[in-house]
Amino acid sequence: MLPKETEQIIDQYRSEGYIIPHPSLIKTPEQIEGIRESGKITTQILDLVEKEIKPGMTTAEVDKLVYDYTIAHNAIPAPLNYMGFPKSVCLSINDVVCHGIPDDKTVLKSGDIVNVDVSTILNGYFSDASRMFMIGNVSPSAKALVQTAKECLEIGTKQVRPFNSTNEIGRAIEPYANQRGYTVVRDLGGHGVGLKFHEDPHIDHFAKRNKGVLMLPGMVFTIEPMINAGGYSVKVAKDNWTVTTRDGSLSAQWEYTIAVTKDGYEILAQ
Template identity: 75%
Template sequence: MLNDEFTAVLESYKLQGYIIPHPSIVKTPEQIEGIRQSGKITSAILDLLEKEIRPGVTTAGIDKLVYDYTTEHGAIPAPLNYNGFPRSVCTSVNNVVCHGIPSDRAVLKPGDIINVDVSTILDGFFSDASRMYLVGEVTPSARRLVEITKECLELGTEQVRAFGATNDIGRAIEPFANRNGYTVVRDLGGHGVGVKFHEEPHIDHFERPGKGFLMLPGMVFTIEPMINEGGYSVKIGRDKWTVTTRDGSLSAQWEYTVAVTKTGYEILAR
């Protein structure tokens, strides 16, 4: 499509209420390949942790595993020293929604659920993904929260398509979460990623009016629903990082880095 024709198409979408992305956040094939290679390291770390997370492990131990694997593969842990964050990975246990700081004092015990959020810089390209892990035997209710949250992620990801609306992601996630008795965190969301750690667009995981951003081939962003057993309200701890549920209920999160393609989407980190 010629540039003037494409401009006319974008203008027609703008008139329909879409936010038109700035051209700078649409990645070239070469940039997407760089993000894809970064994502391979992120995904491999999450695979590694499947075998390492168990009762008695500290979250600082998880952090060391992430740091060592990342640097041994020629990459950099993106969280380390990012806006003062002191560790290489986020470890969020039970009622911690996100951004939990690894600690030697935080020892995993049977029944815990933990989200590990891995972000990698390889040759200047960023990827970002997280998974939930069950520590020993967990309660049926905790297991169900983790499973439903993964389904929320999959439902949101299925909305990704060229010339779709980013707000369709939240419109798919929140009703499903609510039907299953859960709430969706509203104060945090997904984000563009690739040549920076955080870029446009912001991705809401709950229902919002309007269409949001127009999804164009080459856009790359995270989908990372945070689902609570109780209310959706959260609070930030004294460390200025750790986000917990305000009512103390359990929370779970899964995250992909996703690229919009001409025919749908590609998961670059999972």
């Protein structure tokens, strides 16, 4: 039950055209604690990958690293068998925007930029985060893209606070990326998370004109801007998972799981 004052504020925003999230999207303190504990494992896995990833590793070896750590901590890799996805982690190299499938044949080499996207289920609670890793000697242009993608995530995160619109995230990210000569993928975005792998609301990372969804304390979602060195158009491979840039340009992405708090936000997985 929301305080009367909060309900009055929400009614005012509703009358102005904002989308009000369904009450089921507002997590309880106990639920947020469950997501937080799941997020700790997700963050620890990314820390482990950061220590171990190197030229000469196959993407399957990275997948095994993620699987073994997750299982050892009494958790479940959320991607494994999700809608037919065959592995425990998404691993996306160079022009792969997201949802790259690890395998025994793909070997990481010096100069690659790699997104490792980890999602964990712990006691029924979901968390989701990704980081970019630069393998060996990476070109200055690739480094700049990776850095800008991280800055886009941080800029978007700063928009998270009660009674702000989710659309302010994209309104902050896209101009920043464009000023640096990059584009923001439009076909994919962030999402609610916590009790399911993917929940409402959808989070766009590009600037939209409509009012958008009102952020309220207790909402949990990901911010995960995908930043391309070329155009923002993407295509999906025949495996129905791997998303690449349509023009073959490099792409970079970072992701947090974030909770809206009474006075701002808390990063639950990073």
